[in-house]
Amino acid sequence: MVVQKYGGTSVADPDRIRAVAEHIVRTHRQGNQVIVVVSAMGKTTDDLVRLANDVSQDPHGRELDMLLTAGERISMALLCMAIMDHGVHAVSFTGSQAGIVTDTVHGKAKILEVKGDRIRETLTAGAVAVVAGFQGISTTRDITTLGRGGSDTTAVALAATLGAEVCEIYTDVSGVFTADPRVVPEARKLARVSFNEMLEMAATGGKVLALRSVEFARNYNVPVHVRSSFTWEPGTWVVEEDPTMEEAIISGVTHDTSEAKITITQVADRPGVAAALFRALADESVNVDMIVQNVSTAGHTDISFTVPRDDLHRGLTVMEKVAAEIEASGVSYDAGVARVTLVGAGMKTNPGVAAKMFEVLSNEGVNIEMISTSSIRISCVVQESDVETAVRALHSAFELEKAS
Ligand code: ADP
Ligand code: ASP
Ligand code: MG
Numbered sequence: 155m156v157v158q159k160y161g162g163t164s165v166a167d168p169d170r171i172r173a174v175a176e177h178i179v180r181t182h183r184q185g186n187q188v189i190v191v192v193s194a195m196g197k198t199t200d201d202l203v204r205l206a207n208d209v210s211q212d213p214h215g216r217e218l219d220m221l222l223t224a225g226e227r228i229s230m231a232l233l234c235m236a237i238m239d240h241g242v243h244a245v246s247f248t249g250s251q252a253g254i255v256t257d258t259v260h261g262k263a264k265i266l267e268v269k270g271d272r273i274r275e276t277l278t279a280g281a282v283a284v285v286a287g288f289q290g291i292s293t294t295r296d297i298t299t300l301g302r303g304g305s306d307t308t309a310v311a312l313a314a315t316l317g318a319e320v321c322e323i324y325t326d327v328s329g330v331f332t333a334d335p336r337v338v339p340e341a342r343k344l345a346r347v348s349f350n351e352m353l354e355m356a357a358t359g360g361k362v363l364a365l366r367s368v369e370f371a372r373n374y375n376v377p378v379h380v381r382s383s384f385t386w387e388p389g390t391w392v393v394e395e396d397p398t399m400e401e402a403i404i405s406g407v408t409h410d411t412s413e414a415k416i417t418i419t420q421v422a423d424r425p426g427v428a429a430a431l432f433r434a435l436a437d438e439s440v441n442v443d444m445i446v447q448n449v450s451t452a453g454h455t456d457i458s459f460t461v462p463r464d465d466l467h468r469g470l471t472v473m474e475k476v477a478a479e480i481e482a483s484g485v486s487y488d489a490g491v492a493r494v495t496l497v498g499a500g501m502k503t504n505p506g507v508a509a510k511m512f513e514v515l516s517n518e519g520v521n522i523e524m525i526s527t528s529s530i531r532i533s534c535v536v537q538e539s540d541v542e543t544a545v546r547a548l549h550s551a552f553e554l555e556k557a558s
Contacts, residue, residue: 155277155318156181159191159287159309163326164383165229166196174324174383175236178282182242187277189316190244190284191309192233194225199288199302215260219289219299223248226286226305234284243281247272249289249297254308256290256298259439263290263298264366265307268315285312306367314374321376323363324383329390330355330362332406332554337542340555344405348395351405351497352378354531358495359410368392395499403500403507407548409541411492413443414466415523416473417458420483423450427480428457434476440465444493444526444535458524460535463489491523492541495533496548508532514551520544 158178165171182188193199202221206213213221230246237244253269276283287305292298300307306323313321330352331341347355349372356365362380371378371392381389395401421427428447435442445459461469466489473485494515501507511532515522520543524535536544549555 155187155189155316157189157191157309157313157316157318157321159305159321159323160193160233160383161305161323161325162193162196162198164324165192165233168232170383171195171229171232171236175233175240177383177386178233178237178244179240179242182282188282189273189277189312189318190233190282191287191305191312192226192229192284193287193305194222195229195232198225198228216296219260219297222299223286223289223297226288230284230286234282237282237284243279244284245276245281246284246286247276248286249308250291252283252285252312254285254290254311256292256300258292258294258296258298260296260298262301262439263292265290265300265311265370266293268311270312270316273312273316300366301364303361303364304366306364307370310367310370310374310376310378313376314370318376321371321378323367323378323380325362325380326382326384327362328382328385328387329380330360330392330406333545333549334360334409337409337545338407338549341549342555342557344390346391346393347405348499349392350395350530351499352392354495354497354528355406355408358408358493358497358531358533359412360406360408360497363392401500402498403504404496404498404552404554406497407545407552407554408495408497409492409545410495411538411541412463413460413491413493414463414487414489415458415460415491415535416466416469416485416487417456418473418477418482418485419456420454421457421477421480422482423453423455430480431457431473431476434472435461435469438468438472440469440472444524444533446524460491460493460524490538491535492538493533493535494541494544494548495531496552497531499530501532502529510551511548514547515544518543518547520547 234244255267256263378392
C-alpha cells in the first residue's frame, strides 16, 4: 500500500493532471494499492483567499474553510476522470467522506481521527482512492482546513492510519535540499534526512513539507519520500535517525518570512506578567514562536516575540488590551522581519556552530535581532531585506554544496 500526494504545481493544468494520472495507473498496475492525496490546482487556494478578502474585511472562519476546500474538490474529481481513461477505476472523497475528523479550530484544525472505511472498501474493490488534501470534518460537523500546506498532513495521516509502507510526496523540486533551491541555486539534494532534522527544517520555513505532516510521520514512523512529479527521479527519504551513520554537522539552512515581531515595552518585572501576556495570546489561538525578555532595569523590562504575520492583527489587539491591564508602556511591532536557521543533528557534538554563524552574518553586515536554539538548530531573526543574503552566505560558509 502506498500513499502518493501531489501538490498544487503537480496538478496545475490538464496536461499535468494527465501525467500524474499515468503515474498513478503505473503504480497501480505494479500491484500496489494506491491512495492518492491531491492539492488544489496551481494557485487556486491563493486565488480563493484573495476572493474572500475582496468580499469581506474579516472572512468568517467557517465560511472561509467551506470556500477553500472547494479547490481540492475540483482537482480530485478531474484526477479521477483522467485515471479512469486508462481503464482503472478511481473514486474521489472529500476529507469528510474519507472520515478525517478534526478539532473545531477553523483554518488550522488538527486531525483527531482517521476513519477511512470508504477508502479501505475502495482499495479492496481494486480501485484507486483519491482524497482531497488539507481538509476534514470537525467534531461539531463543520468543514475544516488544516492550515496552508496541509495536504502533506492528510497524506501522512492516511499512510499512518491505513498502514501504508511509504508516503510519497510529489512536488516541483526533486527532494529536500540543503536550502531552498529558489534562493540558493547551488543547494544540494539530500538523499536522507532524519525526522528530527526535517521537523526543525519544516518549523523554520523549509516549506517543502508541512510541519504537522512531519510530526505525524515521526510519531507513527512513516517513511516519507519527497520527490519530483516532473522527473519522477528518486528523491529524499525522511526516516528515523540511523545511529550507525555519521551525522552531518549542518544539514541545511532554512528561512522564513511569514512571521512578525511584537514588542511590549516597559513591563513590570514580576511573577505573573509573562503568564498574563501569553495566556491571552493562547486563548486567541495565536501561535507564539520565539520569545526574548530583556534584562530588567529599574524593575521594568521589554518582552519581544514572533507570531505568524497572519495572526499579527489579532495578536496586537490582544496585546494592547493586556498591556493596558498590566500597565506596560506600549506595544510595537515589525512586520518586516525574517528568520534564518541552521539545522543539523551533528551540532549536538560540535561546538562553535553558533559562533561561526554570527561571524558570517556580521561579515555580511546583517544585524541579529533575536536568537533561539534547540539541540539541533540555531535561528536568528533579521530584517527581511537581509534574509536571502544571510541564507546564501551561511550556505557557502558551511560548504553545504559539498557532500559531507
Ligand atoms: P507543493 O505545492 O507541491 O506542496 P510547496 O510549494 O509547498 O509544493 O513546496 C515545494 C517548494 O518548497 C519548492 O518549490 C521550494 O521552493 C520550497 N523549499 C523551501 N525550502 C526547501 C528545501 N530545503 N528543499 C526543497 N524545497 C524547498
Ligand atoms: N491547497 C492548500 C494550500 O495551498 C493545501 C496544500 O496545497 O497542501 O495550502
Ligand atoms: Mg506544500
